[in-house]
Structure formats: structure tokens, C-alpha cells
Amino acid sequence: MSIEQRVGLGHDTHRLEEGRRLVLGGVAVEFERGLAGHSDADVLLHAITDALLGAAALGDIGELFPDTDPKYRGIDSTLLLEEVRQRVEALGYRIVNLDCTILAQRPKLSHYKPLIRSRLARLLAIPEEVVNVKAKTGERVGPIGREEAMSADAVVLLARTVHPPPHSTSGTSS
Numbered sequence: 001m002s003i004e005q006r007v008g009l010g011h012d013t014h015r016l017e018e019g020r021r022l023v024l025g026g027v028a029v030e031f032e033r034g035l036a037g038h039s040d041a042d043v044l045l046h047a048i049t050d051a052l053l054g055a056a057a058l059g060d061i062g063e064l065f066p067d068t069d070p071k072y073r074g075i076d077s078t079l080l081l082e083e084v085r086q087r088v089e090a091l092g093y094r095i096v097n098l099d100c101t102i103l104a105q106r107p108k109l110s111h112y113k114p115l116i117r118s119r120l121a122r123l124l125a126i127p128e129e130v131v132n133v134k135a136k137t138g139e140r141v142g143p144i145g146r147e148e149a150m151s152a153d154a155v156v157l158l159a160r161t162v163h164p165p166p167h168s169t170s171g172t173s174s
């Protein structure tokens with residue numbers, strides 16, 4: 001019996017737009033604009049979903065939930081994450097830890113980080129102690145710094161117990 005560990009990386013970017021609500025990590029964030037996208041455009045959940053898919057070698061979020069499919073229009077990204085969490089779990093993996101970074105010039109996210117952390121832990125059914133949420137500005141340069149977009153990065157470690165195949169019994173033949 002051995003433990004197999006797999007690391008996965010996720011990244012996402014969405015444009016900021018008037019008249020949209022801002023949702024980060026499944027938490028509604030007070031801001032005058034929101035992220036544009038086919039779904040609810042939760043940039044952080046998309047990065048985490050891709051990190052899980054990456055670790056399990058299951059492709060990417062766009063393959064699983066194409067933005068050309070009307071079924072996913074305006075969809076709550078927590079549902080996409082849950083679907084992927086179940087697929088990963090079905091392969092025998094558990095999440096060892098999750099680390100992520102939100103890149104947003106504004107609003108200030110220090111107050112939201114603990115809320116997002118606890119929401120992520122609940123969504124993924126893991127202890128808060130194995131979840132870390134960081135936030136950075138864009139230092140006022142580039143699309144993040146000019147408040148044109150937000151991005152998120154996520155890295156996740158999965159582990160599963162691997163049982164060796166049963167020994168073939170020698171000396172038997174049909």
C-alpha cells in the first residue's frame with residue numbers, strides 16, 4: 001500500500017463590468033462592479049476547479065462546462081466546483097491542502113479573506129486549516145492594476161491510497 005500524491009495548478013481571469021455582482025470564492029463582495037462571464041464569473045472558484053482537475057488529470061473547466069452551452073449561463077460556480085469535487089473523490093483522492101491568490105486592485109479584500117477561506121473549506125468539505133487565501137493588488141499596472149480585470153491562482157495537493165494489484169497465484173493454469 002502506498003500514498004500517491006498529485007499537485008494541480010489553476011489560473012483564471014475575468015473582466016470587470018458595470019452592472020454585475022462580484023462573487024469571489026462563493027462569497028458576495030461589495031463593489032461597484034462585478035466580473036463578466038458566461039457563469040457567475042467567480043474567478044477564484046474557477047481557478048480552484050481547474051487546480052482540482054489538473055491534479056486529477058481530468059482536463060480543464062472549459063472542456064467540462066463549455067461556455068457555449070446555455071445550461072451553464074449565469075450558473076453558480078459552486079455547483080461546478082461540487083461536480084468536480086465529486087469526480088475527484090470518485091477517483092479516491094482527498095484534498096491535502098489548497099492555497100490560492102486573488103489578484104484585484106480594489107476592493108480591499110482583507111476583511112473578506114477569512115470569510116472566503118471558511119466558505120472554501122465548507123464547499124470542499126475540508127478543514128479550514130488546510131485552506132489558505134491570499135490577496136494581492138496589481139500595483140496599479142497592467143489590467144489588474146488598472147481595474148480592468150481580476151485574476152486568481154490556485155494550487156491543490158491531492159492524495160490517495162494505492163493498493164498494489166493482488167499477487168497472481170503461481171502454478172495455476174487453466
Ligand code: MG
Binds near residue numbers: 012013037041042046
Ligand atoms: Mg472563468
